[in-house]
């Protein structure tokens with residue numbers, strides 16, 4: 001009995017991950033992500049991302065999934081986490097094939113479906129989605145799959161253990177050891193036991209991902225320091241990065257600032273609270289909610305009009321109110337809204353603009369730097385990577401000691417053997433047999 005594994009994309013790129021695992025009686029697919037880059041790191045033309053297909057190479061050719069039928073059925077697609085570079089192509093999965101994901105990932109995707117545009121909407125995929133519980137194995141044909149909740153910048157991320165034909169395969173997903181759930185990273189080796197083959201990400205290798213802050217605690221400290229001035233603070237960050245939102249929330253609390261969120265962000269936090277009661281909001285806290293018209297309409301359209309009332313309404317804040325107490329406000333809204341507010345406040349030269357995302361996004365979209373430049377605000381970058389540092393991955397793999405370690409989700413796969421033992425380097429589409 002052999003187990004056959006194919007990485008369709010990810011051996012020489014960050015994002016667009018897709019791994020197929022086959023055994024007698026069936027196959028499973030781990031992640032079906034939208035590519036972020038060409039192999040080797042080159043830019044992908046936007047028109048290809050806008051209209052992904054197997055014909056233009058954006059959707060990987062997986063027989064029986066995105067291609068015509070195959071003798072061995074695809075028994076399911078298993079999602080490691082809800083970032084688009086892992087989940088973005090899930091609408092291409094035929095309805096008859098179940099998509100498995102964590103409840104947290106489902107909540108993130110369902111919220112995105114309400115507020116994001118049509119291109120990002122994964123409504124079709126959610127119609128045949130099933131939920132797994134972390135550390136509660138489930139079976140698909142000959143496969144036994146166990147999710148381990150992991151520290152990453154997407155809430156509810158999993159590392160996935162696949163047991164089949166007596167082999168144990170570990171897919172790291174995206175992971176790190178410097179967020180608010182770092183204990184999950186260090187607890188993984190003990191939970192997974194012996195591993196025959198481990199597929200591990202190496203996003204930060206190459207040095208472009210360290211933005212000066214070692215961990216989320218440093219991010220919280222950095223923001224609390226930046227908020228001390230008596231002027232409005234504008235913040236740009238990723239709405240699905242819940243660890244970061246908690247850092248922002250805590251920094252505001254420590255400095256007695258009011259945190260202004262939009263309906264999307266507040267709705268998402270409320271959805272995720274079912275998974276962690278410690279998450280904001282908390283009764284009587286310092287969050288206020290701004291109602292962008294388009295987001296209020298999106299809630300109405302999706303049958304969630306009641307969200308606009310109750311606790312949300314009690315926290316509602318208008319532009320005028322924000323401007324009247326601008327010095328006390330930390331404003332985490334869209335750049336469009338920040339611009340409108342800056343115009344209304346008028347004198348914002350003493351204000352601070354905090355950029356809380358990966359610097360690489362700025363290179364791809366320099367317009368993000370326009371706001372502070374146009375209004376003369378001080379620009380401060382405060383961010384830590386959503387991906388593990390190499391030193392932490394070295395310690396992790398020393399403890400797990402897999403028989404084979406396959407680099408994935410990295411541009412530095414050729415360097416893995418300098419830092420890790422038992423590295424097996426494969427190319428996209430190449431078959432690995434266990």
Ligand SMILES: [Zn+2]
Pocket residue numbers: 081083152154174386
């Ligand atoms: Zn990710």
